[in-house]
Amino acid sequence: MTNTTLREPAFPDAVITEAIRWTEETGPLDDAQALRIAASRASDGHARITERALHLGERIGLPSEMTRARQWAPWVLLGLVALIVVAGLGLAGNVVGGGERHINVIVALVSLLGLHALTLVLWLVGLWLPAGSFGTASLGWIWLSLTARVAGGKRGQAPLLLRATTGLLTRARLLPWAFGLVSHGIWSLSFAVVLAAMLFALAFRSYTLSWETTILDPAFFVRAVQVLGWGPSQLGFPVPDAATVLSAAPGAAGQRTWAMWLTGCIVVYGLLPRLALVLLSAAVWRSRRKALQPDWSEPYYRKLLARFAALAPAAIVDADPGRMRGAAPARLAPSELQDALFVIGFELPPDMPWPPAALPADAAQVLRIDGSAPARRTLLDQLAQAHPRAVLLVCHAASSPDRGTERFLREVLAHCGECRLWLADANGEGAAGRWIDWLRDTGLERITASDSLDAALQGLSAP
Template sequence: MRRPSCIDGPRRSGYPLGSPLAKRPFVSETNPAPTTPLSRLDRLWLTEAIRLREEHAGPLEDTEANRRANAAGGDLAQRIQARALWLAQRDGQVQALQHWRQGARLAGLLLVLLALVSGAGLAFAALGDGQRPVNLFWALGSLLGLHLLTLLGWALSFSLGGSASVVGRLWLWLSGKLARDAQAAHLAPALLLMLQRRGLTRWGLGVIVHGAWLLALGSALVVLLLLLATRRYGFVWETTILGSDAFVFLTQALGALPALLGFSLPDAETIRTSSSVLAEEGARQAWSGWLLGVTFTYGLLPRLLLGLLCLWRWLQGQSRLGLDLGLPGYSLLRERLQPTSERLGVCDAAPVELVQSQGGSLTDEGQGALLVAIELDDRRPWPPALPKGVGDAGVLDSREQRLRLLDQLGRFPPARLAVACDPRRSPDRGTLALIGELARSAAQTRVWLLPAPPGEALDSQRLDDWHQALARLDLPHAQGAPMNWLETGHD
């Protein structure tokens, strides 16, 4: 007679039912350990990406993910994050996030190089080659004109509650293009949606925008200083309809604030006589200091202060980030992750995109040994004679038996697990998924392909299908009984 599936296998396998062993992490191809630890922002980001993916492509196959999230405990938000992280690890979105970050760093490096080259170009355009006198206000317009226009545009967009930024959007676009990962399609939209709900998008993009301009203007100032230190420039102002008093007023108004910071300010007489090129060394030095001071005060300094403000608000806002549990995608998970009652016998429809079953193993050693069978014929006598210390988990026929055993193995994982299968049955997707999940709950796993009953022969083609399927799971299998291995750990 066949013995029914039981729940006291661990007691017979050598470790107590009351053992306070915590559930151990596992490593497999379907749930690889992240190569780098994920920050709180990364976990929220991946959770939002999984929500968007399920909205666009339909619900994912998440039976094991939900079971592990429920076993981990915590409130609903923590369980949703645990479920999403497991799915992201299984489906490759954790690796896609790492690829996206690499693309983001490369895009940031390209923007840094562009900013440095652009700043140097502004300085060369402002001063020229030194063969002609420098028109002061044309030089000032070359250095600060585009900066002031983009700063005005950013302030206008900010006041209207938007986050439009050419530099920021360029960085996001480049990050996605350089990631080159199909699984990263939902990462950028998920990040923007998550940040917009807390109003952090404009602060995050503001850090990028002001940081880029800070580099550009810093590069312009350095090149400007080098050119003024190594070349001889003459400075003039030119006009047709304005008088010299207008230039005196404008020059002193612009130079008043830089003068407070220690930069030179030409006197009124020097300004009036600068309608033609001056040969006096003092006048050239005064105009050089004025040009550097105005560029620093009205160019680099505002970008530095605004960049620090955006960075402060960004860091402050990150601590308030969280999941919006009112979203439909999260509300639907409440019953599965915090059920008010357990519903049995409900099977989800097959997903549009099938997930390849994979094997795996625990990273830590378990205790004892266990034998379990999957869907055996009633006419086959079971269990066989077991060595001392080897537990019998019975035959798994129903979904309830499978979930009960998986929950037990999650709390008391065995060191060695033998899974007996009848190779006369086809290795269907559900059976392979169960074998892979059992393997991920034990330190070592072997699959026992049972011999045919007397008078029958195994189908060689079906047996070959089993061998190929178990090879994809990366699990060892044997035709003979693995009793010696279960008892001693070796053949």
């Protein structure tokens, strides 16, 4: 199955999958049960890896911490927005709150746009540099870090989830855009608050706007006002002419022109770029969000795919070409049998618990063999001496019977009165039908196979 046909996990599941990968960098987790559950619940490799990660993540508390993070994220963002709004109001107050009601337009413009321009340049540079060069200085990073810290506390998995999240964003080339979506949104709100506060103050109070210098040529300010005013003028904002700029005390019309020029500069060089970048970041997020998936080509994931492939039932090995179907060995006479029950675990996975629960109390022997030739010979010697009336052979349902299994069953039948198969860990895979078909095809119909222990034991207990 190609990667294009595989179901990809949702972003929260992808984060947990990556978090488990980082966790296992320091050592593999005990995943025997998780592998079996994932293999039974999912049909393709990537979905199985995700199911395994979710099962392991549940053990160390990752899903619950992700849920808390989603619950806290809006509140942390709201608190961060409140701080930025208060800061914006402070900036506006510094500009229009002076007791002398005198505004130096150049100083006001630098104070309102200076930090914005610096952070915007850093963000733009960060688009071309390696991921994370300026990420930790953005409001988006601050929001994500605070959310993880609040949700996870001091002993939570916040660093692990944060690393997994930023790793996925980096791989999808979305890290600056995701942080930018938050940062530009907060900056836009801040400028909106500043503009609202300034316009309210300028509308209902009288201010004197001018510029001051000690060493610069007045012609510099004339040129600077005209250059900076070009952008706002395209939206209809007025630009002070040279006479107004050079005038020591412009009239009411000149003051109004200065005020609208300052407002237009904040709109054009502050608010509008941030709003445009919010829309651009949202568009990039929508176009690339499907790439927020683990890198399945990583050796870690390739190894997991190989482990899942090894769990899949192999095709049943057919009999040798040209070999005739053999008959089952003849039953032993009742006088040759002893009233004993043998329970034998045959080639079971190492992690399967043994002995099984609910075994009958009259079982004479409860053994487990690995299927090697010496182990088989030792067991067959015991059966030849005991000649038990019944043998319950416990096999792994997902395993595939082959010619070696057939030979072993025939040898067991030659030394007992009845043999039955219990197919453990069937997990609804239809294993019983597969084994029954194989028993019929090999001439071993007298061996009953069942995926239920109770059904396999029915009638085997001592009378």
